[in-house]
Each structure stands twice: as structure tokens, then as C-alpha cells.
Amino acid sequence: MNQNDQQNTTTIQPHVLIFPIPFQGPVNCALKLAELLCLSGINVTFLNTEHIHGPLLRHTQVLSRFSRYPNFKFDTVPDGLEHEKPVSGDGFMEVMDAVDKVSKPLFREMMVSGKWSRISERPVTVMIPDACFSFAVDVAVEAGVQVVCFETVSPCCMWTSYLNLPTLIEAGDVPFEDNDLDRLITTVPGTEHVIRRRDLGSFCRSNDLSDPVIELIVKEAKSVPRAQGLILNTFEELDSLILPHMRKLCPNIYTIGPLHTLHKTRLTTNPTQPSQETGFSNSVWKEDRTCLSWLDKHDPKTVIYVSIGSLATMTVEQLVEIWYGVVNSEKPFLWVRRPGSIVGEYDESRIPAELLERTKEIGCIVDWAPQEDVLAHQAIGGFLTHSGWNSTIESIAEGVPMVCWPYFVDQQVNSRFVEAVWKMGVDMKDTCDRVRVEKAVRGIMDSKDNVFAQSANTWANLAHESISKTGSSSTHLGRLVDDILAMSS
Ligand code: UDX
Numbered sequence: 001m002n003q004n005d006q007q008n009t010t011t012i013q014p015h016v017l018i019f020p021i022p023f024q025g026p027v028n029c030a031l032k033l034a035e036l037l038c039l040s041g042i043n044v045t046f047l048n049t050e051h052i053h054g055p056l057l058r059h060t061q062v063l064s065r066f067s068r069y070p071n072f073k074f075d076t077v078p079d080g081l082e083h084e085k086p087v088s089g090d091g092f093m094e095v096m097d098a099v100d101k102v103s104k105p106l107f108r109e110m111m112v113s114g115k116w117s118r119i120s121e122r123p124v125t126v127m128i129p130d131a132c133f134s135f136a137v138d139v140a141v142e143a144g145v146q147v148v149c150f151e152t153v154s155p156c157c158m159w160t161s162y163l164n165l166p167t168l169i170e171a172g173d174v175p176f177e178d179n180d181l182d183r184l185i186t187t188v189p190g191t192e193h194v195i196r197r198r199d200l201g202s203f204c205r206s207n208d209l210s211d212p213v214i215e216l217i218v219k220e221a222k223s224v225p226r227a228q229g230l231i232l233n234t235f236e237e238l239d240s241l242i243l244p245h246m247r248k249l250c251p252n253i254y255t256i257g258p259l260h261t262l263h264k265t266r267l268t269t270n271p272t273q274p275s276q277e278t279g280f281s282n283s284v285w286k287e288d289r290t291c292l293s294w295l296d297k298h299d300p301k302t303v304i305y306v307s308i309g310s311l312a313t314m315t316v317e318q319l320v321e322i323w324y325g326v327v328n329s330e331k332p333f334l335w336v337r338r339p340g341s342i343v344g345e346y347d348e349s350r351i352p353a354e355l356l357e358r359t360k361e362i363g364c365i366v367d368w369a370p371q372e373d374v375l376a377h378q379a380i381g382g383f384l385t386h387s388g389w390n391s392t393i394e395s396i397a398e399g400v401p402m403v404c405w406p407y408f409v410d411q412q413v414n415s416r417f418v419e420a421v422w423k424m425g426v427d428m429k430d431t432c433d434r435v436r437v438e439k440a441v442r443g444i445m446d447s448k449d450n451v452f453a454q455s456a457n458t459w460a461n462l463a464h465e466s467i468s469k470t471g472s473s474s475t476h477l478g479r480l481v482d483d484i485l486a487m488s489s
Contacts, residue, residue: 016128027052035069039270055285079095089407096212125146160188175204188242202412287369288366307385327359401425
């Protein structure tokens with residue numbers, strides 16, 4: 001090594017580029033990882049596509065928290081989308097298409113010859129893209145940069161329905177449209193007795209292998225094993241059924257979940273922590289915190305929390321069925337009704353008067369809640385959820401049993417694991433009637449010897465241990481930081 005080489009080597013700073021897919025859940029998660037890396041002294045650039053960046057930055061909480069890190073920077077890449085376009089599940093591929101057509105070539109340019117290339121002032125040393133950006137692995141190879149993928153959907157879905165998708169297709173298990181949904185899937189190691197057709201990722205129900213979502217996931221299944229590592233938002237015990245199998249394909253897995261509690265713990269024990277008032281959330285939308293005072297008025301474990309996350313939608317008919325089920329369970333309820341989450345025109349005159357009256361007595365409805373705080377509130381005794389991965393792991397961390405009504409992508413797998421593997425709730429997938437909802441809500445919340453609540457409590461304790469100083473998730477985070485430093489030298 002000559003003197004110049006030596007100088008270059010010693011002056012290169014570890015610089016991680018985090019590039020999440022532009023949706024509320026993944027961005028929220030990726031920001032938590034970014035903050036943990038900043039706290040470890042690593043330089044971080046957080047790359048958003050433009051349409052998600054505007055609403056995120058207007059959120060003073062995110063801005064004020066991140067402005068305290070001199071080693072953190074936001075950057076954006078155009079996506080050609082109308083700014084602040086409301087996104088629901090049916091707009092998923094539109095956003096992904098825009099990223100593919102507009103953002104991907106610009107991103108490549110930035111990495112290969114532009115502002116983050118090896119010859120730039122502040123070169124990127126390690127890239128952490130969302131695992132679903134398969135193109136990022138190719139760009140990293142071309143740019144000579146190390147890459148560690150971050151998967152924000154559940155590991156149980158990633159294993160059964162992403163990494164095994166090529167195998168499922170080859171075995172003729174996928175696609176299956178809507179036929180024989182109770183048939184067991186026996187080709188995925190580890191879940192042979194658990195997963196039926198109806199429990200695979202929702203895209204497997206297609207009748208067409210050229211479906212763009214299937215193509216996207218097949219690409220991911222091929223690209224992720226080429227990366228130097230894979231970060232998962234889980235903890236070792238929770239996914240012990242599948243992690244040994246995943247490691248055969250992707251040996252270097254970092255399990256750093258529940259990420260939101262690891263993040264919160266690290267921040268509260270750090271001298272530069274934000275005050276309690278600014279909170280820990282990176283929510284893209286404004287949270288209505290008044291529901292926390294409403295919860296304060298209720299006894300422990302008496303309230304059912306209802307939310308279908310940031311992308312799922314329901315019809316008015318489904319809304320009425322779930323509403324009746326919840327009201328008939330006689331439990332007080334806190335319900336998030338995200339604007340745009342009811343398909344078509346929501347007209348209150350179509351809602352039975354008895355539901356509206358009962359809601360005034362025992363309900364609280366908000367547009368968007370501080371969910372992590374809601375689930376941690378002692379009044380919450382159950383969660384009727386769409387089974388998004390963040391919602392699921394947030395509920396696991398707080399020991400809240402769930403009624404699952406999955407909508408799409410990984411949610412079908414998550415709800416199955418909640419019922420059949422973790423035994424902490426009821427999976428209502430593919431059904432929506434008031435009697436079933438009432439029974440399920442009562443089932444997870446009634447009686448002292450409730451098995452769901454007991455399992456939920458056990459998982460919450462294990463989750464808590466995993467983020468303790470010597471717990472598995474803390475150890476994996478430490479290893480990730482060490483590896484980033486080693487990859488940057
Ligand atoms: C989902 C899936 O989780 C993801 O895995 C899938 O591939 C795409 O769809 P989303 O609908 O965002 O994403 O659900 P979820 O993962 O549960 O994330 C929702 C996030 O929003 C959670 O972190 C939750 O705390 C937060 N949230 C939700 C709020 O802050 N307030 C609310 O009122 C509701």
C-alpha cells in the first residue's frame with residue numbers, strides 16, 4: 001500500500017445510506033434504525049423518494065429529533081409522483097412502478113458517479129436498502145459498496161412467501177387463485193404443519209405468474225442472498241421456527257427486534273435523548289394524542305383497540321360488520337379511522353343509528369393515533385388489527401392479544417402465526433361477520449385464565465429480555481455496528 005492509499009483508507013468515514021420503500025411503516029422503521037446507527041457514531045444519509053419526504057418533514061417531531069445529530073442527513077430522490085398523493089393498498093404498485101422508472105436510474109447515478117460514489121467527498125461505505133429494492137443490490141455491486149438489506153415485512157412472510165416463492169412456483173403450489181385454500185403447503189421447511197394456501201402472502205392468490213407483485217418478489221428472493229447481510233425486525237425466540245432455515249440461505253442475519261422498543265430503550269438511556277414530550281414516534285401523519293386521556297378513564301385491560309394501519313381499506317359493509325361485532329362485545333373501543341380507509345363514499349346516514357348511539361357511549365374514534373403509546377397503555381386489553389408487521393410486533397412487545405383481520409402482502413402469514421404459532425390471538429382471515437368479531441373480541445379479552453393473554457405475556461417478557469443489555473437483539477445490533485465499521489475500513 002503506498003502512502004496515498006494509506007491516507008485514503010484512514011480518512012474514509014463509515015457512511016451508511018439507508019433507502020426505505022416509501023410507505024409509512026417501512027420509513028418509520030428505517031428511521032429508528034438510522035437513529036440507532038447515529039447514536040453509535042456512524043454517519044447516516046437517509047434517502048426518501050420525494051412524495052413521502054414532504055409529509056414526513058412537516059412533522060416537527062421527526063425534524064426536531066433528527067436535527068440533533070450532526071452525523072445525520074436527509075436526502076431525496078425524485079419519483080415523479082404527485083406530492084402527498086394519498087396511498088392505500090391498491091396504490092402500492094403505482095408507487096413501486098414510479099420508483100422503478102424514475103428513482104432507480106437517478107439512484108444508480110448518485111451511487112456510481114455522483115454524490116455518493118467512491119470518488120466523492122463523502123462516499124457511501126455501506127448501503128442499507130429495503131430488501132424489496134432488488135436493484136439496490138446490483139447498484140451496490142457496481143459501485144463497489146457493501147450492502148445489507150433491511151426487510152420490514154415479517155420474517156415469517158419473508159421465509160414462506162418471498163424466499164421460497166421460486167420453490168413454490170416450481171412445485172406448482174403457486175399461483176392458486178382461490179382454489180382449495182385449506183390445503184397445507186408442505187414445500188417450505190419449518191412450516192409444513194402450519195401454513196395453508198390461505199396463509200401465504202396475498203399475492204400468491206393470483207392466477208398469473210406475470211403479476212407485477214410476484215415478479216417483484218421473485219427478484220427480491222434472488223437478490224437478498226447476494227447481500228452481505230439481512231436485518232430483520234424480530235427477536236430470536238419469536239422466529240425460532242424459521243430462522244435456522246433462513247440462515248441456510250442468508251447466513252448473516254441480524255435480528256434486532258422489537259426495533260421500536262430497542263430504539264426507545266437506547267434513546268432513554270442516552271444523554272442526548274429527546275424529552276418525553278417529543279416522543280419516539282416517526283409517524284408520517286399527525287397523531288391525535290387526545291385518545292390517551294380517553295384511555296386514562298378506563299380500567300386496566302378493558303378497551304379493545306381497532307386499527308387497520310396505513311394502507312389497508314375496508315368497504316362500508318365490512319365496516320358495519322366489524323362495528324357491530326365490537327359494539328356487541330360490550331367492550332369500550334378506541335378505533336382509528338384513517339381518512340381514505342373506507343372504500344367509496346362514507347355516508348353516515350347508511351350507518352345504523354344504534355351503532356352511532358352506542359359509539360357515543362363507549363367509543364372513541366380518531367383519524368390517526370400514537371399507536372405505540374396506545375398499545376403500551378394499561379387500559380388496552382386487545383387489538384383488532386390488519387396484522388401489518390409493525391402493528392403485530394408492537395402488540396407482541398406490549399403483551400396485547402390480537403384479533404387478526406389481514407388485508408394483504410405479509411398480513412395473511414402474520415395472522416396465521418399469531419394464532420397457530422404464537423397462540424396469542426384469533427385469525428379471522430377471509431371472514432367478516434359481526435358474530436365472529438364479537439366472539440373473537442370476547443375470546444381474547446374475557447376471563448382470567450385467558451390463554452391468549454397468558455401467551456401474550458410470555459412473548460412480551462421474551463421481547464423485553466431480547467433488548468436487555470445482554471439480550472439477543474442488543475447483541476445483534478452491536479454486531480451490525482461492528483460489521484459496518486469493518487466494512488467501511
Ligand atoms: C403493511 C405491513 O405491515 C407491511 O408489512 C406490508 O408489507 C405493507 O403493509 P402498514 O399498513 O403500514 O404496512 O401496517 P404496519 O406494518 O402495521 O404499520 C403501521 C404503523 O403505523 C405502525 O408502526 C403503527 O404504530 C403506526 N400507526 C398505525 C400509528 O402510528 N397510528 C395509527 O393510528 C395507526
